[in-house]
Amino acid sequence: MASIRPVISVVIREHTENAAFFWAQRDTLAAEEVPDTEAIAFVDDRLEANLDALRIAGPATWPFIIEAFEDFPEKGELFVMAHRALETGDVRRLDQAAAFARAAVDGSRGLCGAFEWLPPRVTAGVVRDWIDAADPIRIEAAIAALAAHGGSLGDRLPGLLEHRDERIRVAAKRFRQRH
Structure with missing residues (x-):
């Protein structure tokens, strides 16, 4: 054994x-x-x-x-x-x-x-929590999930396009291009 x-x-x-x-x-x-x-x-x-x-x-x-x-x-x-x-x-x-x-x-x-x-059924709860996080790494992951699965950023998109963190701005621009 x-x-x-x-x-x-x-x-x-x-x-x-x-x-x-x-x-x-x-x-x-x-x-x-x-x-x-x-x-x-x-x-x-x-x-x-x-x-x-x-x-x-x-x-x-x-x-x-x-x-x-x-x-x-x-x-x-x-x-x-x-x-x-x-x-x-x-x-x-x-x-x-x-x-x-x-x-x-x-x-x-x-x-x-x-x-x-x-799939979203696995990630949805975390995405909901992370999209409004203070941590740019978490926000970026949430945006990636929404972009990959046809989700919506709704009225958050303008703020994310102007976010202080460049990675978030880039992710938001990629999101906008895909949708």
């Missing part, structure tokens, strides 16, 4: 690293001027398979997710952290992901990516 646990750890670590890699790859492919939709679909399938494995592993994934981020504080690792926190409704971990987004390489992109990937 003792020999099974190290194998499971290796598998969870691999799925965590793969999910981070595939999401970062997907994000890069999607940002190209002419996205290769076939390549994105191929990567999406692999990403979702690894996310499924993390879902199955449940709370046991957290040490591996945190370790992956500490080793590589980048957008893919942050995506995995935010994705799991959102999907499980873990407010403490989501707060941690928002804090880590400030330290990560392109961190807000990873945080926003999780909000864009997951």
Whole structure:
């Protein structure tokens, strides 16, 4: 029985690293001027398979997710952290992901990516809370979710277009272009 646990750890670590890699790859492919939709679909399938494995592993994934981020504080690792926190409704971990987004390489992109990937039924409550937050990282993620899923900023848009934080102004302009 003792020999099974190290194998499971290796598998969870691999799925965590793969999910981070595939999401970062997907994000890069999607940002190209002419996205290769076939390549994105191929990567999406692999990403979702690894996310499924993390879902199955449940709370046991957290040490591996945190370790992956500490080793590589980048957008893919942050995506995995935010994705799991959102999907499980873990407010403490989501707060941690928002804090880590400030330290990560392109961190807000990873945080926003999780909000864009997951359906509104999973993110709606957080988006409602975060759109009026004082924290620009949280506002940016909320705008990304609304933009990705056809939501509305309503009468908030003019204020966001004039926000003191440049990232918020850019996100609001992108939102306006999409809608």
